Amino acid sequence: MTDKEIKNSNTSQNTQNTESALPIHETPRGNVMVIAEQILGELQPVTLELLGAGRLLTDKLGTKLVCLLLGHNMAETTKKLIQYGADIVYVADHPELHTYRTLPFRRVVCDFLESLSEPPHVTLLGSTTTGRDLAPRIAAHFETGLTADCTELDIGPYEHKSKIDPSKLGLYPDCLYAIRPSFGESLKARILGPWKNPQMATTRPGVMIPLRADPNRQGEIITVPVNLKPEDFRLNVAETVREIASALKLTEADVIISGGFGLGTPEGFALLRELASCFPNSAIGASRKVVDLGWIPYEHQVGQTGKTVRPKLYIACGISGAIQHRVGMSKSSTIIAINKDPDAPIFKFAHYGIVGDVYQIIPEMIKQLKCVEKEQGEKTIVHSH
Amino acid sequence: MSSSNPKDIFVLVKQVPDQGSKAGLNPDGTIDRARAKRMLNPFDRYALQAALHTKKAYGGRVTCISMGPPPAVEVLLEALEHGVDRGVLLSDKRLAASDTLATAYALYKTILYCGHFDLIFCGLQTTDGDTAQVGPQLAERLNLPQVTYCEDFSLEGDKVKARRIIEGGCQHIISDMPILITVANSYHPLEYKSFRGTWKVQWLQRHPEDLKKVITTVDLDTVGADPEKCGLKGSPTIVAHTEKVGEIGGNCKMFEGQAISDMVVNIIEKSNVKEYLKIS
Ligand SMILES: Cc1cc2nc3c(=O)[nH]c(=O)nc-3n(C[C@H](O)[C@H](O)[C@H](O)COP(=O)(O)OP(=O)(O)OC[C@H]3O[C@@H](n4cnc5c(N)ncnc54)[C@H](O)[C@@H]3O)c2cc1C
Ligand SMILES: Nc1ncnc2c1ncn2[C@@H]1O[C@H](COP(=O)(O)O)[C@@H](O)[C@H]1O
Numbered sequence: 001m002t003d004k005e006i007k008n009s010n011t012s013q014n015t016q017n018t019e020s021a022l023p024i025h026e027t028p029r030g031n032v033m034v035i036a037e038q039i040l041g042e043l044q045p046v047t048l049e050l051l052g053a054g055r056l057l058t059d060k061l062g063t064k065l066v067c068l069l070l071g072h073n074m075a076e077t078t079k080k081l082i083q084y085g086a087d088i089v090y091v092a093d094h095p096e097l098h099t100y101r102t103l104p105f106r107r108v109v110c111d112f113l114e115s116l117s118e119p120p121h122v123t124l125l126g127s128t129t130t131g132r133d134l135a136p137r138i139a140a141h142f143e144t145g146l147t148a149d150c151t152e153l154d155i156g157p158y159e160h161k162s163k164i165d166p167s168k169l170g171l172y173p174d175c176l177y178a179i180r181p182s183f184g185e186s187l188k189a190r191i192l193g194p195w196k197n198p199q200m201a202t203t204r205p206g207v208m209i210p211l212r213a214d215p216n217r218q219g220e221i222i223t224v225p226v227n228l229k230p231e232d233f234r235l236n237v238a239e240t241v242r243e244i245a246s247a248l249k250l251t252e253a254d255v256i257i258s259g260g261f262g263l264g265t266p267e268g269f270a271l272l273r274e275l276a277s278c279f280p281n282s283a284i285g286a287s288r289k290v291v292d293l294g295w296i297p298y299e300h301q302v303g304q305t306g307k308t309v310r311p312k313l314y315i316a317c318g319i320s321g322a323i324q325h326r327v328g329m330s331k332s333s334t335i336i337a338i339n340k341d342p343d344a345p346i347f348k349f350a351h352y353g354i355v356g357d358v359y360q361i362i363p364e365m366i367k368q369l370k371c372v373e374k375e376q377g378e379k380t381i382v383h384s385h
Numbered sequence: 386m387s388s389s390n391p392k393d394i395f396v397l398v399k400q401v402p403d404q405g406s407k408a409g410l411n412p413d414g415t416i417d418r419a420r421a422k423r424m425l426n427p428f429d430r431y432a433l434q435a436a437l438h439t440k441k442a443y444g445g446r447v448t449c450i451s452m453g454p455p456p457a458v459e460v461l462l463e464a465l466e467h468g469v470d471r472g473v474l475l476s477d478k479r480l481a482a483s484d485t486l487a488t489a490y491a492l493y494k495t496i497l498y499c500g501h502f503d504l505i506f507c508g509l510q511t512t513d514g515d516t517a518q519v520g521p522q523l524a525e526r527l528n529l530p531q532v533t534y535c536e537d538f539s540l541e542g543d544k545v546k547a548r549r550i551i552e553g554g555c556q557h558i559i560s561d562m563p564i565l566i567t568v569a570n571s572y573h574p575l576e577y578k579s580f581r582g583t584w585k586v587q588w589l590q591r592h593p594e595d596l597k598k599v600i601t602t603v604d605l606d607t608v609g610a611d612p613e614k615c616g617l618k619g620s621p622t623i624v625a626h627t628e629k630v631g632e633i634g635g636n637c638k639m640f641e642g643q644a645i646s647d648m649v650v651n652i653i654e655k656s657n658v659k660e661y662l663k664i665s
Contacts, residue, residue: 129551133533136521145621148516193622235530235560242554279661305552347637352656355641364649373662
């Protein structure tokens, strides 16, 4: 693949004006490819989000949106991928692909990409524990660029003027703009790699918007060969354990009261429930640490490996605000943090913070909110007369 | 239970700018690495603990590897204080502006140069690069199996048993060695520096000739890396544009040091909490 680099050599014109005569590189006609993600056969939401984002890119590029699905007995999923925007679904079906494992999956993806006459222009995966395990292996294999954890994607031109590597000089018409937060979210960086295809990126779950499913959408389904080698089985998964999350209304709640290790005991959640009862459409969230400790079931977990939520109001009680928690809730309209440590990272991105003990603050808050509620209630009654 | 022979354990650590301190921040929000305070990448502390734990439990030798400008030797000294046996620093001007692919290539060459290994530990991610890519990219170059997001592991005979985090659960893994493991921050935190380690480093700093034997600095030529695959030239990605993000950082309205009831009154008044109450 290395030698396939950029085969479209410089189609430069205008030799008179050497100042601005940057060579213009052709746009490769490759498709946009999404690598689907499933855990034990269950399609992950990030895949539908990627198809939504990928559709916007293909509309700009005028190419096709293709999806590569690895798994076993995935016929229903294949249909779903088409309904959500894929023009072509490539299916690698094999019993050994039911459970995700790095080596067999990387084998199938690399073999597939190598079999294509034109590599995809763009290849997208989710920034999940699976996507972040697989994507770098693919990128390293093909020595192509990969941007992690994007929050925006776009297509646009790029002019490379740096003379350090003259072979890269020039104008690239349709590059992938991979946009991501950096330096602890204080900056937004636009990262490009137009020299080599596929241009790869992973996107943060819960950020991109899926299309509405269209049962009438037509698409092609193509089977992909699976040729695994003995060395692909150096690592095996003895067991994949999943706590099945019930349809908790966490993602639909207007108000989420969330508890972390700072609660000190599982009983702390009783207090949070009392606070939550002040709000009509509310739910209880939690950090992973307390879920791991068994203080509250997994379905309440907010964050990278839990749910992404964007309520109107998020009250974080005794949560430090680790990046993995933050990515699941930072889109909330108002974030209030209660933490006894004034330097807790949560105060870097909360909108309102109280420094103090949850066991002193929350009871006071409940008391005052109940008063406000009563007052407002009386006013409403007065008004309705 | 225990595994047969002592292990050659490699651990990869990076020196990163301390983002907690405001020193060395350019007006546009980017980091001026020359002025910024430096620290050991916090995520690498878990990798270091995993490496030292392996040595303690199963025997062996820990080699700590880092790539970076000359001051990065500080993190290798810190690792020595915690009990690693030797350090290797890859430092070369031609590595400037390496992205993850170029970094993984240079580290791959360095690892081959360092010799035999059974286990390589990486941090989950760095706080400056923040990609979690270097580990798996290295594993690809080295053609190794990998466990990313590893929370716990043990060696049994010539196998590694590991638990890795996934969405809503975990995977229990059994793998051959050699293997590359990226250690999650839910693994055991790094223990305190050992008295012996601190003493050893103090002694070494007074004996530069001996220090050179314990911490070696190498360049691209020493490890046989192709300069074309390093630095800006070897990097398929570039940062084309950065912009400051407004809301995050320092805009939190803080209530502290007052009476509890006053703080609560204030927060209820200033925020829009009331809008969501039952009645309204
Ligand atoms: C791969 C991976 C995925 C992860 N996914 C997630 C995820 O989806 N969601 C998630 O949340 N985490 C996730 N984590 C874990 C994350 O890194 C943190 O470890 C976790 O969020 C910390 O939980 P915490 O804030 O409850 O605990 P701590 O970090 O221990 O924080 C407790 C806080 O409570 C404060 N406190 C203590 N006592 C009191 C008191 N009496 N009153 C007020 N404040 C008090 C302390 O000052 C501290 O700030 C993940 C980690 C990894 C490696
Ligand atoms: N310059 C470096 N030197 C040594 N190890 C590194 C370097 N860069 C990255 N790593 C390792 O790769 C991990 C992931 O880094 P990153 O991909 O930058 O998030 C880190 O935690 C380190 O273990």
